[in-house]
Amino acid sequence: MSPSSTEPFAHSEQRAVASLASLYATRMLGLFMVLPVMMVEGQKLAHATPALLGLAMGVYGLTQALLQIPAGALSDRFGRKPVIITGLLIFALGSLIAALSDSVYGVILGRALQGAGAIASAIMALVTDLTREEHRMKAMASIGASIGLSFSVALIAGPWLASIGGLESIFGLTAVLALLGVAVTIWVIPTPTARPHRDASAVWPEVKKQLSNRQLWPLNIGIFVLHALMVAIFVAIPLQLINAGLSSQDHTWMYLPVLLLAFVLMVPFIIVAEKRRQMKSVVLFGAIAIVVSLMSMSVSSQLWHWALALLVYFWGFNLMEASLPSWLSKVAPAGAKGSAMGIYSSMQFFGAFIGGSAGGLMLSAYGHIALFVSLALLVLAWAVMVMKTPAPKHLTSLRMTSTNALSDAQLAELQALQGVAEVTWLADEAAIYLKISADEFDYSAAQIIINPAQASA
Template structure:
């Protein structure tokens, strides 16, 4: 919920932008749990091409999110928001047509176009224009929460829609979500009195060197890269493992359990991390859980119940880490470079999603085991990095 400290205009802006952003992310998340299953049936589809289709959106998101934000400083937030939404709709439509035609190459192009509809930097910039500094963090948290809900809904709704409408229908539904948000951009979002560049919320090129020389921020970037590399790599393989035992239309039941367990663990661990000053310990625990799940996948890919337990364990680790990563990154960054640090951090996330899909798909031809061994090894490197990090002073329990 939006805090009562918000003005009516700030509340409207926060909820409106959270809604637009969550619809966009829901569209991307809907296909994640089913794309690998359907795309492998396309003529000429290889594991690598399917993995590329899964992760393609991440590459164009990484490329375009910062330029969109900078361009919105010059020509306005709303025009860029509208343009990116139209691109997203076109990409979703092309992906739907490609799915109907069973054309893997056209599907990859559609996914690249979906990623070109990246709006995170523009949404954050517009939110900064429309909120006071003292409530901005809470406004950002509202958007973060909306993304989490979109992810959960996508995991559950995607398999259900795919079983009734097919993959093309899922992409058409995604395009519809974009169309629904388009008029609201014009009539539902307050117009900022003036467009101002906010160092605390937006990328500033002159601060890039400072951010890239900060070893702790670089380790955070690698961590976010690894977390989302693992996410897309897991979903090149895990749906295929589950498909051995159940119909696509029943996958939502597994993902619902997965989400409920993850949410149940996420809430208390987030509180412990933030309120008790145990964020490093919680982060280490989350990464160890991820590594454990990858090991379980390699052992239990041929057994239904253990495979389901493996994906539940994986998602528990993911849900522990996802909310605390941005919070911790912002505490490492000095106030005047927070926007730039966030831009690099988010770019690392999107690049991770792309690499995870592409590499996960490539390795899949050698077997499920190799995929999970690879992401397990990368995640272990991340764990070693965490052990060498000093927590920010405000998280030190002695202060």
């Protein structure tokens, strides 16, 4: 028996989750919209070279990776909303600098500031403050869906906006959206009391501990590789589509059907991964699909070749993007999910930085064929690593609270319950973190063990 997850979201929870998802999505939209257009529109900037334009595409990932975990820690100390507002203002400033820049160096500075507005961890922590435990997974899933949607919208909207007003229009819109986000944060999102929650927030001692957790590193490396190649391929793809006969203002019409079909193809595989417990097989399938697509890109010359290669690529990308964080949540130790996810997210953004900067350099030195083949070999090497990695047990995290400290006997009783894999008691939070099999776990029995006085009353 599980908590009363059948109870509907309260109106305040719905408003909070929708507002926070919109903040996350619009910020990611601003980061991603330049990917499909930078290598074309950026040529109009002074001092532009493929290497510098690649750096402009990916530099946001460096500042984001460096500040992601510290920003979350600051939100614990100074409050979620002050950190979110400050981050959005820094993001807006970076967008404005990039919009007004005639030089590639100004755009690089603006993109670095965009990444410095690192609010992701503060948003996730605020979600935990504003939602009840039984609705937490649905709230986090809504945030995750908004990120995926923003990436798809960005690839479609970026070429369209660039055809209207160039890079200035993209960066200008991004600045406006960031300022609107400040208004939403101040006047729409409630201001709750911050609640420590180690499944949502990173904790420095736990971060250090999870850096040595070997179960997590195949996933950390996987998201690094996935986002490195996501930025790197867009160093080359726009120019190759133009060479194949598709004008830059029409790239939207290439991405739109490809992304829609890739999403449709992804859904049944995600169901198989979760319901039939085939997570590892689905992740490997996604990796092999990406390898095939990258090798196809290295020899594509006609538009239909590119359409097919992009379809297979986004199919594999979507499978891995959805599955890797789910895998991580299954293997992260009880009470360490927030810290494990902080490392994972930092690796994701660092991958984007390396992908943009190294992709631009490789394109300049060796051309697009060498770039695509190298990326394919990189993904293949990671797939070999995953083949040797044990498949995850299908466990989920659960946080329960107690009005009193738990004895060793109570902790042993919890550990002995059917479906319980791990138990961690944190006195500073008055909370118990468990890793459980949701199909087997008896929530009522656990409540009786934790609070026997309330049960007898």
